[in-house]
Amino acid sequence: MGLINCSKHGDSGFAQRISASICEKIRNDLPVKNGDLKIISIDLYDGDEYLSTNRYLITENEFLDSGLNLCNDVMNEESYDLIKAKLPPMDGVCFNCLEDYKKKHSLDLLFFN
Numbered sequence: 001m002g003l004i005n006c007s008k009h010g011d012s013g014f015a016q017r018i019s020a021s022i023c024e025k026i027r028n029d030l031p032v033k034n035g036d037l038k039i040i041s042i043d044l045y046d047g048d049e050y051l052s053t054n055r056y057l058i059t060e061n062e063f064l065d066s067g068l069n070l071c072n073d074v075m076n077e078e079s080y081d082l083i084k085a086k087l088p089p090m091d092g093v094c095f096n097c098l099e100d101y102k103k104k105h106s107l108d109l110l111f112f113n
C-alpha cells in the first residue's frame with residue numbers, strides 16, 4: 001500500500017484496485033449499494049506454488065461486462081495481463097476515506113482492503 005496526501009486525512013494509506021467509477025463515488029460521497037458491488041479475486045500461482053491473491057472492487061455492471069469469474073486462477077504473467085485487460089479502468093482512494101464511506105453507506109466489503 002502506498003501513501004496518498006488526503007485533503008481530509010493528511011498522509012494516509014492508498015487503497016488500490018478499485019474501479020475508477022467507484023473511486024469517483026467515494027470522492028464525491030455518492031451512495032452505492034452492496035448489491036451494486038463485486039469483488040473479483042485473482043489467485044496468483046507460479047506452477048504449483050501459490051503466491052498471493054489480489055482483489056479488485058468493481059461494479060455489478062462492470063463485472064457483467066468483463067466476462068470474468070468472481071475467482072480467477074492465474075498461472076503466469078501472461079494470463080494475468082489478459083485478465084487485467086478485461087477489468088474496467090482502475091484507480092485508488094485514501095484508505096481512511098474508504099473506511100468512512102464503508103461505514104456511512106453500510107457496505108459489507110468483507111476481505112477487501
Ligand SMILES: [Zn+2]
Nearest residue numbers: 006009094097
Ligand atoms: Zn481521506
